Amino acid sequence: MSVPPPRSPATNGAPDPGRRRVLRALGLGGLASVAGAIATIRTTGYEVDPARVAKLRFLRPWQLVVVDAAAARICLADVPYDAPGAPPTPREVQVGEFIDAFLAAASEPIQKDASSLFGFLEHGWPLACGHLHRFTALDAAAQDHVLGSLESSRLGMLRGCFHGLKSMVMMGYYRDPRTWGVLGYDGPLVNRPLDGWTEKRHLPVVKSPEKQGGS
Amino acid sequence: MKTPRTPGVLSGKDLESDLVLDVDAVVIGTGAGGSIALRELARAGCNVVALEEGSDHLPEDFDQREDHMLPELFAEGGGRMTEDLAITVLQGRGVGGSTVHNTNLCKRTPTEILDRWAQKHAVLGCSVAEMEPSFAAIERDLHVTRIDDDDINANNDALRRGVKTLGWRGGNLSHNRDGCARSGFCELGCAYNGKNNARKSVLPVALSAGARIYCDVRALRVLHDGIRVSGIEARAANGRSVKIRARVVVLAASAVGSALLALQSGIHDPHYQLGQKLHIHPGAAIAGYFDDRNIDGWRGIPQSYECTEHLDFAEGSDRRVWITTAFAHPIGAATMTPGFGAAHMGAMRRYRHLVALTAVVHDETEGVVSIGDAGRPVLRYEMTPGDRAQMLKGVRAAAELLLAAGATEVAVPGVPPRIVRTRAELGRIDEDVVRPHGMPLTAVHPMGTLRMGEDPFTSVVKSTGEHHHLRGLFVADGSLFPSSLGGPPQISIYAFALHISRHIVAAARA
Known part of the structure; x- marks a missing residue:
């Protein structure tokens, strides 16, 4: 049995530090503490459009810069953005603003997790990957290296952090109908006439193998 | 009021x-x-x-x-996860x-x-x-009624084709719906x-x-x-x-x-x-690409067919995997598609050709629910070696089903993704993918x-x-x-x- 042992009487029903403890454990030998200290100091010097800052509900301006930078790499297009029919950039579909709104509505523990993650990505993990600059100051190749190292880390918790970041970014990006052209996805049916849609014969593949004589 | x-x-x-x-x-x-x-x-x-x-x-x-x-x-906006962030619990x-x-x-x-x-x-x-x-x-x-053969969409039809080709056990599922618009x-x-x-x-x-x-x-x-x-x-x-x-x-x-x-x-x-002995049916999604045809798997009844070849209910059984379909809309698909950047977007361009299956483990792992910060639930759940072995078996079986159905490529969303194009390559799906965080897992049945x-x-x-x-x-x-x-x-x-x-x-x- 690999699950934790039953609770002791001392902890029965008592609040559990839960993910907080785990995220603190991202320290990698104190790295998080150092990164946290740096993050506290180094939250200035970020250039953000004041109009965007004014609309923020949860993210601090420097966190928006981190989210923008991560989203730009995570959702990088496979064609040049100035090519005909190219997908929109994450900035165009306001991935950062979406994540801000998403986190503003999230529970406090999730908000804390996210804040820890942004600080760690910006200040802690680049250092662990051998980069002397913060994430947002790295060039694209180095940013990809940092993100790739997080995704493939030997520490499961770090891979989980990458997955969480990626999930928020993907939700922010692919929620926008302008990105659906990449997929060939035709979007919700609810605002379109259902003419014929309810007929079984309109489904893309409808015949069973038996009726087709087997497959 | x-x-x-x-x-x-x-x-x-x-x-x-x-x-x-x-x-x-x-x-x-x-x-x-x-x-x-x-x-x-x-x-x-x-x-x-x-x-x-x-x-x-x-x-x-x-x-x-x-x-x-x-x-x-x-719950939690769809962001509920096990404590170690390894499994999303919907x-x-x-x-x-x-x-x-x-x-x-x-x-x-x-x-x-x-x-x-x-x-x-x-x-x-x-x-x-x-x-x-x-x-x-x-x-x-x-x-409750059994799904008609004619209501099986392209995504589920691929699973059915795989089952028939391999001679495995499977069948149509039963549903509760009236007035379904599909x-x-x-x-x-x-x-x-x-x-x-x-x-x-x-x-x-x-x-x-x-x-x-x-x-x-x-x-x-x-x-x-x-x-x-x-x-x-x-x-x-x-x-x-x-x-x-x-x-x-x-x-x-x-x-x-x-x-x-x-x-x-x-x-x-x-x-x-x-709060003890939590079971969740952890599941892994496996992608099959059918590049010679459009699947458009988001259309039609999402889950209508199952494969029970590797499922029985005896305690301690070595056959504890239920396989069905798991098609997702764009956000879900993007999240489960491995990698990031241009390669990820390249994979997303094959969305219309995608068939998604899920291998769900009839789990013996016993997790724990406890109280976390701000009264939030903490779900401690780490799959036992036995359940991980079942998950590996399920992922391989799903890949085999997809290949048998005609998939040109099967992708298991590990890090790095395991790409399989022939049955001889199924060995590429190794034990590493079922270690914690080896691939994204989802559970929907606490x-x-x-x-x-x-x-x-x-x-x-x-x-x-x-x-x-x-x-x-x-x-x-x-x-x-x-x-x-x-x-x-x-x-x-x-x-x-x-x-x-x-x-x-x-x-x-x-």
Whole structure:
């Protein structure tokens, strides 16, 4: 049995530090503490459009810069953005603003997790990957290296952090109908006439193998 | 208060003052189990109310947008995960609970599972014969029917083709739906009211019989004196205090929510059973690309076919994998598609050619629900080596099915992704993908945590659903189950809630 042992009487029903403890454990030998200290100091010097800052509900301006930078790499297009029919950039579909709104509505523990993650990505993990600059100051190749190292880390918790970041970014990006052209996805049916849609014969593949004589 | 959108369903957002009620019974949660308990209590003439943490959603609210509906319909906005962040745990919230977003799969509790519960877990009255009336009644209420062959969409047809080609065991699933538009948006709520879910098929009967539902109200604590319950303390979404005095409290807020509430209530737990033995049916998604044809898997009934070749229900079995389809809309697909950057977008361009299967483990792992920061549930769950081996077997089997169905490429979303193009390459799917965080896992069936049984050393409630030590406290949801089911749980939850409801009614009338 690999699950934790039953609770002791001392902890029965008592609040559990839960993910907080785990995220603190991202320290990698104190790295998080150092990164946290740096993050506290180094939250200035970020250039953000004041109009965007004014609309923020949860993210601090420097966190928006981190989210923008991560989203730009995570959702990088496979064609040049100035090519005909190219997908929109994450900035165009306001991935950062979406994540801000998403986190503003999230529970406090999730908000804390996210804040820890942004600080760690910006200040802690680049250092662990051998980069002397913060994430947002790295060039694209180095940013990809940092993100790739997080995704493939030997520490499961770090891979989980990458997955969480990626999930928020993907939700922010692919929620926008302008990105659906990449997929060939035709979007919700609810605002379109259902003419014929309810007929079984309109489904893309409808015949069973038996009726087709087997497959 | 504002006029409710649904007569009898009042929102905690609209409470103009603190609320104090005296009733016979209060039900926490309005999903499969809670709706049945509420209905049976109301039908019996009891004065009963239900509290629901989520909102009341009508069909016109379901706009088929993931970004809008996931936060509305799922606990923690769809972001609930196990403590180690390895498994996403999707659970419903809102009037109707998970039956609002589920994909309508209807399977009875397997006979072997019922036998095991009776023999090993000392559950009385749960033999196949004794449960038959409850199963039959629920299937009648929900109008459960088998999916027609012609209703199998391209995604499910690929699974069927794979099963037939390999000569494996499989078949069409049974569903509960009338007036289905086959839009394919089941998991985002049915805009066409085609689902015979608790919201449509059970709760209206309860409301007609006099029950009331307070949605947007979060239960905080079961009130009790250590011997019997006296009600519930809750908080409305607008901050108003809610206190319901009742001689019966029914926990039906899911294996996570009910356990959390029990833990927060200081209920006597001498044998440390509260919140223990959580099962979740962890599942992995496997992608198959059929580059020679458009699948457009988002169209049509999402889950209509299953492969049971690697599934049986004997304890300790080496065949504990259930395989079905798992098509996702863009956000879900993007999240599960491995990698990031240009390569990820390149993979997303094959979306129309994608077939997605899921391998779900009938798990023996026993997790724990506990209380975290701000009263949030913490789910500790780390798959045992045995369950990881089953997961590996399932992922390989799903890949084999996809290849047999004609996939040009199969992708297992590990880091790095395992790409397989021929059966000879199945060995590339190695044990590394099933280590924690080896690939994204999702679970949608939390069970256990407040198990039934006659032995108070190994269970929380009796076979009647009533707590061993606290009179008037009942459990009527998937928390009851002493083990994993190995398949979709909604019919089991509905049926067991109905099965024990006569005891709940008797206690409320006492």
